[in-house]
Amino acid sequence: MKLTELLKGVEVISKVKNTKVSDITDDTRKVKKGSVFVCIKGANFDGHTAAAEMLKKGAAAVICEYSLGLKKEVVVKNTRSAYSIMCANFFSNPADELKLIGLTGTNGKTTSTYLIKSLLESAGKKVGLIGTMQNMIGDEVFETSYTTPTAYELQSLFRKMADAGCEYCVMEVSSQALAQGRVDGLHFSVAVFTNLTQDHLDFHGSMENYRAAKKILFKRTDIAIINKDDESGAFMAEGLACKVVTYSVKDNSADFVAKNITLTSKGITYELLGNGIIDRVKCPIPGKFTVYNSLAAACVAVSVGIDFGTVCAAFKNVSGVKGRIEVVPTDTDYTVIIDYAHSPDGLINILSSVKEFAENRVIAVFGCGGDRDRNKRPKMADAAASLADFVVLTSDNPRTEDPEQIVKDAAEGLKGHKIDKKIIVDRTEAIRFALNEAKAGDVIVLAGKGHETYQIIGKEKRHYDEREIVSSILAGEI
Numbered sequence: 001m002k003l004t005e006l007l008k009g010v011e012v013i014s015k016v017k018n019t020k021v022s023d024i025t026d027d028t029r030k031v032k033k034g035s036v037f038v039c040i041k042g043a044n045f046d047g048h049t050a051a052a053e054m055l056k057k058g059a060a061a062v063i064c065e066y067s068l069g070l071k072k073e074v075v076v077k078n079t080r081s082a083y084s085i086m087c088a089n090f091f092s093n094p095a096d097e098l099k100l101i102g103l104t105g106t107n108g109k110t111t112s113t114y115l116i117k118s119l120l121e122s123a124g125k126k127v128g129l130i131g132t133m134q135n136m137i138g139d140e141v142f143e144t145s146y147t148t149p150t151a152y153e154l155q156s157l158f159r160k161m162a163d164a165g166c167e168y169c170v171m172e173v174s175s176q177a178l179a180q181g182r183v184d185g186l187h188f189s190v191a192v193f194t195n196l197t198q199d200h201l202d203f204h205g206s207m208e209n210y211r212a213a214k215k216i217l218f219k220r221t222d223i224a225i226i227n228k229d230d231e232s233g234a235f236m237a238e239g240l241a242c243k244v245v246t247y248s249v250k251d252n253s254a255d256f257v258a259k260n261i262t263l264t265s266k267g268i269t270y271e272l273l274g275n276g277i278i279d280r281v282k283c284p285i286p287g288k289f290t291v292y293n294s295l296a297a298a299c300v301a302v303s304v305g306i307d308f309g310t311v312c313a314a315f316k317n318v319s320g321v322k323g324r325i326e327v328v329p330t331d332t333d334y335t336v337i338i339d340y341a342h343s344p345d346g347l348i349n350i351l352s353s354v355k356e357f358a359e360n361r362v363i364a365v366f367g368c369g370g371d372r373d374r375n376k377r378p379k380m381a382d383a384a385a386s387l388a389d390f391v392v393l394t395s396d397n398p399r400t401e402d403p404e405q406i407v408k409d410a411a412e413g414l415k416g417h418k419i420d421k422k423i424i425v426d427r428t429e430a431i432r433f434a435l436n437e438a439k440a441g442d443v444i445v446l447a448g449k450g451h452e453t454y455q456i457i458g459k460e461k462r463h464y465d466e467r468e469i470v471s472s473i474l475a476g477e478i
Contacts, residue, residue, distance in 0.1 A: 001021055006024065007076075017061075026040045041065075048068060100169050100187070103172055119311055120306070128157070132144070132451070225299045225303065288349075323339065335444070339447050347384050390420040397452075
């Protein structure tokens with residue numbers, strides 16, 4: 001490929017020599033002879049400082065945001081945006097061969113993507129999926145490190161999906177990816193807003209910045225599907241030139257409304273009203289937030305042309321997502337649920353849902369992540385103490401922070417709550433305590449880890465699967 005072809009669509013400021021190139025990267029470790037190195041300034045490293053070294057290493061050109069006085073440099077307005085567009089060009093713009101469906105929001109993205117994939121497949125479509133837990137091409141699974149992959153990985157996945165005959169790609173689109181330009185150059189057929197609560201402020205700095213980053217997605221779509229019940233829904237919909245479709249469980253003026261909702265430990269049922277039609281939805285995933293997730297999925301499926309009745313009928317065959325209100329087999333007279341809730345709103349959602357079907361007490365075991373937004377720690381504890389009958393405060397992924405200090409920060413939110421509570425920093429011992437404490441009809445919620453099978457302590461990622469931990473404790477093996 002020639003450099004001019006790679007730069008098609010990029011706002012270039014300097015002259016470009018039509019050099020032949022073999023690859024593109026923003027990672028100094030991956031530069032080889034013939035590569036184009038894109039200089040991106042990150043939180044800990046500025047690629048511009050390595051540009052000269054990359055040329056010595058064999059790079060065909062370096063892409064930068066200002067002149068470095070190098071012979072093989074190309075100056076562009078924004079290297080992050082340029083990198084996304086260049087990666088698309090490198091893989092022959094595979095997203096143009098797919099219908100992209102993007103979901104953004106604080107909670108509900110992962111489950112909703114799986115529901116959408118299932119609904120589309122029930123209509124005979126081949127679908128790719130990109131998300132927090134894994135990436136998929138049909139039934140083939142690929143591991144993932146980020147909610148939204150790097151630009152190079154993303155375009156590589158798109159190419160594999162297009163070559164495999166996928167018609168659709170359903171993907172989670174994180175606020176960081178939007179802010180960092182990782183999805184620049186992409187256009188979506190449908191974009192979904194699930195909800196917005198405090199999260200990722202360590203990256204965005206404020207809720208205003210977080211909200212604004214999310215809205216970027218809705219300026220790049222043909223159809224915007226908006227949760228009308230969320231207070232940020234109106235902000236997301238305001239001023240959009242595309243078609244806007246709303247869903248709700250509270251507001252009859254929404255385009256799609258769930259009525260007569262029934263919640264049980266085995267799932268949900270409700271009547272779906274939309275497009276002048278009414279039909280019944282039965283979904284085998286418990287929790288009120290499943291109503292919202294299934295509503296979003298139904299809106300997407302109907303919006304891309306799938307028959308209303310086919311969509312409603314397909315819900316009875318969907319399966320849950322690992323780590324999202326996942327019931328752990330225990331052969332006990334109490335229930336253990338694993339959920340990924342790791343924000344105040346996430347805890348409120350899962351605990352509220354569990355309380356709706358728990359026969360006895362709700363025991364919440366949770367911790368807060370290290371090297372993340374400290375302000376949400378007491379809010380998480382307050383949320384747990386406001387809804388659970390017994391709170392066990394413990395560790396999550398402490399990363400490079402002191403677990404004792406993280407727990408201390410969170411414990412501020414327990415003050416003033418007259419409920420049973422226990423602080424046990426060691427997560428395994430906290431789980432053991434909860435299992436020993438549980439009585440018939442209780443529901444233990446292990447919140448925070450969800451699908452994760454590791455714990456990050458310091459900079460080390462250690463194997464830690466709560467399903468295995470629960471099983472081993474009950475078997476007397478640990």
